[in-house]
Amino acid sequence: MPLDLVPTLSDLIAIPSVNPMGRDVEGPEYLEYRVTDYLEKLFQNHGFRYKRYVVSPKRDNILIRVDGDLTPPEKGGPLVLLEAHQDTVPVEGMTIDPWTPTVRDGRIYGRGSCDIKGGMTAMLGAMARLREEQPRNRPTVVLACVVNEEFGFTGATDLTKLWAAGAKPDDLVPKRPDVCVVAEPTSLDVVVAHKGTMRWRIHTHGRASHSSQPHLGDNAVYKMARVLLALEQYAKEVCPTLGSHPLVGKATLSVGLIRGGISVNTVPDRSTIEICRRVLPGEKAADARQKVIDWLSAREELQPILGAVEHEPAFISGFSLSDEKNGALAARLGEVSQRITGRGKRIGVPYGTDASRIAAADVPSVVFGPGSIDQAHTCDEWLPLDELPQAAEVLYEFCRSWS
Numbered sequence: 398m399p400l401d402l403v404p405t406l407s408d409l410i411a412i413p414s415v416n417p418m419g420r421d422v423e424g425p426e427y428l429e430y431r432v433t434d435y436l437e438k439l440f441q442n443h444g445f446r447y448k449r450y451v452v453s454p455k456r457d458n459i460l461i462r463v464d465g466d467l468t469p470p471e472k473g474g475p476l477v478l479l480e481a482h483q484d485t486v487p488v489e490g491m492t493i494d495p496w497t498p499t500v501r502d503g504r505i506y507g508r509g510s511c512d513i514k515g516g517m518t519a520m521l522g523a524m525a526r527l528r529e530e531q532p533r534n535r536p537t538v539v540l541a542c543v544v545n546e547e548f549g550f551t552g553a554t555d556l557t558k559l560w561a562a563g564a565k566p567d568d569l570v571p572k573r574p575d576v577c578v579v580a581e582p583t584s585l586d587v588v589v590a591h592k593g594t595m596r597w598r599i600h601t602h603g604r605a606s607h608s609s610q611p612h613l614g615d616n617a618v619y620k621m622a623r624v625l626l627a628l629e630q631y632a633k634e635v636c637p638t639l640g641s642h643p644l645v646g647k648a649t650l651s652v653g654l655i656r657g658g659i660s661v662n663t664v665p666d667r668s669t670i671e672i673c674r675r676v677l678p679g680e681k682a683a684d685a686r687q688k689v690i691d692w693l694s695a696r697e698e699l700q701p702i703l704g705a706v707e708h709e710p711a712f713i714s715g716f717s718l719s720d721e722k723n724g725a726l727a728a729r730l731g732e733v734s735q736r737i738t739g740r741g742k743r744i745g746v747p748y749g750t751d752a753s754r755i756a757a758a759d760v761p762s763v764v765f766g767p768g769s770i771d772q773a774h775t776c777d778e779w780l781p782l783d784e785l786p787q788a789a790e791v792l793y794e795f796c797r798s799w800s
């Protein structure tokens with residue numbers, strides 16, 4: 398049975414699957430389980446072989462598999478992995494109704510249309526066609542619809558456990574996939590590299606007192622001010638010397654949040670900042686954090702306060718994607734996209750994706766999908782409708798043969 402792309406995408410947009418983004422929020426729009434249930438029914442109707450994998454409560458990865466006619470992966474034959482995330486970012490501040498898919502001027506509007514229910518629909522369309530048309534000399538293909546990409550990458554991380562050393566062979570993914578295509582809005586180009594993210598909190602500690610007697614206290618905000626000036630210098634002078642990548646540029650550092658004090662008449666005993674270091678392909682996130690800590694520790698002017706500076710462990714450590722091992726995959730997918738859509742350039746992007754997790758589990762991975770990242774996460778998110786069947790066609794053509 399073929400899959401109607403626009404009705405399927407409309408269904409997916411109409412089912413909220415908002416990622417709580419680490420906030421303590423509740424409501425029917427949060428988490429992915431409704432989308433997972435919808436996908437499960439769709440897979441049953443189409444007769445796909447599928448399986449759900451619990452990642453955390455109400456958050457399941459769901460996978461389908463279409464067997465090829467080449468050697469099965471159980472016997473060492475090729476295995477192609479497609480991957481798309483089920484979650485969307487929140488909807489606060491949107492200027493359109495996020496869950497009423499609306500087709501207008503060649504676009505479909507709604508939360509997730511671009512990031513990445515459109516890309517998921519294109520992958521579903523390709524899978525349905527593979528199953529229907531059974532082209533010859535095709536590899537086995539698995540599509541993984543995973544949870545929690547937007548905040549923590551736990552769905553993709555769990556997925557990679559299926560082929561981790563010592564894992565019991567899974568019936569859908571019995572071996573490490575040979576290649577992986579991750580859906581994100583790339584405007585039908587092929588993303589081969591992106592930066593990673595290392596985020597952590599720094600605290601300074603002091604002693605509270607009444608503001609009328611500041612000499613009895615020890616002001617944590619003054620200490621943080623000195624840390625901040627040092628970090629500004631690090632961002633400006635050190636980061637540019639840490640190397641650069643031809644597709645994604647240089648390493649960066651930014652302080653994005655500051656807190657300190659409880660009221661104007663109290664000397665603050667604590668101040669906190671959150672710091673974001675964008676990591677280059679090939680750079681280890683933990684090393685990048687340690688370099689900042691070591692550099693601060695060596696600053697002459699910070700010596701008097703170093704004992705009051707505390708670095709929390711990272712609260713986000715997103716891997717980068719390197720173009721070192723995905724060249725052949727990118728060339729083949731790019732060639733197919735070029736032939737069908739006129740796009741297919743090999744590019745680098747500033748944002749992180751699940752591809753970095755899957756690549757870290759030793760699978761050459763690239764990112765590809767319909768729609769532009771410029772429309773992802775926006776207040777009137779939309780997808781250009783002509784790119785939806787184009788992406789499905791590219792993915793089908795990519796998966797139908799193996800070389």
Ligand SMILES: [Zn+2]
Pocket residue numbers: 482512513546580581582
């Ligand atoms: Zn996305």
